[in-house]
Amino acid sequence: MQIFHVTSADSWAAAVPTGQFEWSTAGKTLAQVGFIHASTAEQVGPTAKRVYGTSADDLVVLVLDEQVIKDAGTDVVFEDGGNGQLYPHIYGPVLVEWVQEVRRAKFDASGTFTF
Numbered sequence: 292m293q294i295f296h297v298t299s300a301d302s303w304a305a306a307v308p309t310g311q312f313e314w315s316t317a318g319k320t321l322a323q324v325g326f327i328h329a330s331t332a333e334q335v336g337p338t339a340k341r342v343y344g345t346s347a348d349d350l351v352v353l354v355l356d357e358q359v360i361k362d363a364g365t366d367v368v369f370e371d372g373g374n375g376q377l378y379p380h381i382y383g384p385v386l387v388e389w390v391q392e393v394r395r396a397k398f399d400a401s402g403t404f405t406f
Contacts, residue, residue: 292357293391294329294367294379295406297339300349303393311384312353317342326380329355329367334378336404339396352406354392355385363389 298314306312315324330338335352343350357367360381369377396406 292331294331294355294357294381295335296327296329296353296355296381296385297335297343297350297396297406298353299343299346300351300395303351303353307387310387312387312390313384317346321384326368326382327385329379329381331379334376335406338378339404340398340402344398344402350396350406352394352396353385353390354394355381355389356391359389359391360385 298312299317302314303312306314312327313321315321315326316328321327328338339350357379360367363386365381365383368380368382370380372378394406396404398404
């Protein structure tokens with residue numbers, strides 16, 4: 292199953308040379324939160340709007356395969372995000388090699404998130 296993580300293009304670019312991405316969500320690290328927030332395909336748009344809706348940052352969406360992460364020994368747990376929906380939480384850094392695709396993302400004039 293594909294899962295997705297929305298982040299700033301700058302945060303992703305800074306992670307590439309290190310080999311691992313450690314931002315949980317906007318302005319908070321894996322160390323601060325304890326896991327990296329992710330979304331299913333249906334959750335990406337609403338999540339992006341909630342977290343980055345007022346941000347001027349250039350955004351990207353990291354496309355990940357849940358099974359690749361689990362096969363590498365990192366837990367992916369679907370947990371309640373506080374709204375009754377289960378969101379994939381990645382309990383460790385995301386290795387750059389796990390990222391299948393990096394998609395440029397933006398909000399269009401109507402506020403719809405596209406990636």
